[in-house]
Amino acid sequence: MNDKQIDAVLGLSGPERVQHFAKVVTDREEAWGLYGDGWASSATDEGATAFPIWPARDYAQLCGVEEWATYSPRAISLDDLMDRLIPMLREQSADVAVFQTPSGCGVTMTPDEVHAMLASELERY
Numbered sequence: 001m002n003d004k005q006i007d008a009v010l011g012l013s014g015p016e017r018v019q020h021f022a023k024v025v026t027d028r029e030e031a032w033g034l035y036g037d038g039w040a041s042s043a044t045d046e047g048a049t050a051f052p053i054w055p056a057r058d059y060a061q062l063c064g065v066e067e068w069a070t071y072s073p074r075a076i077s078l079d080d081l082m083d084r085l086i087p088m089l090r091e092q093s094a095d096v097a098v099f100q101t102p103s104g105c106g107v108t109m110t111p112d113e114v115h116a117m118l119a120s121e122l123e124r125y
Contacts, residue, residue, distance in 0.1 A: 001058050010059075014107040017099040018117070024055035026121040029078040032060040034071035042097050044108050050097040051089055052106065053081075062102050082118060086111040 009020055025031045032054045034040035042050045053076070054060040060073035076085060089096060089111040096114045100106030109117075 001056065006058055006062070010062075010101050014105065017101075018107050018109070021053075021055045021099045022117050022121040025078060025081075026118060026125065028055075030075045031055060031078070031081050032057050032073050033076055034060055034064055034068050035074040036068070036071040040068050040071050041094075042100070042106075044095055044097075048095055049092070050095040050106075050108055051085070052097040052100050054099055059099065059101075063100055065102065078118070082115060086115045 009017065012020060021031075033052065040052055042052050044050050052063070054063070054073075057073045057075070064071050064073065086096075094111070095108045096111055097106040098109055098114065
């Protein structure tokens with residue numbers, strides 16, 4: 001990806017970034033998180049835990065600053081996301097911060113919403 005492509009996608013609205021996320025993750029069969037001494041996490045406006053996730057390494061890496069400066073992008077296979085991570089987040093009552101930007105904007109979704117969105121996108125294949 002070049003800088004122009006990255007900037008264009010980062011300039012999308014939250015819902016548009018979520019749609020982009022679903023299409024890219026299902027197409028490439030992987031998502032990206034930030035990993036250090038464990039996975040990075042963030043907090044929602046209500047103080048709940050959220051697992052940040054991106055559609056590509058480049059976006060995750062751009063967010064690896066400040067409290068996440070020691071974290072590195074790590075791929076998560078679509079199978080692991082759907083079959084392991086989402087159920088674990090559901091059990092922990094954690095949300096998913098879909099496609100945060102370097103400015104901190106992201107769309108908070110429940111694990112079930114993310115699962116349904118990805119399953120729906122997979123049906124198109």
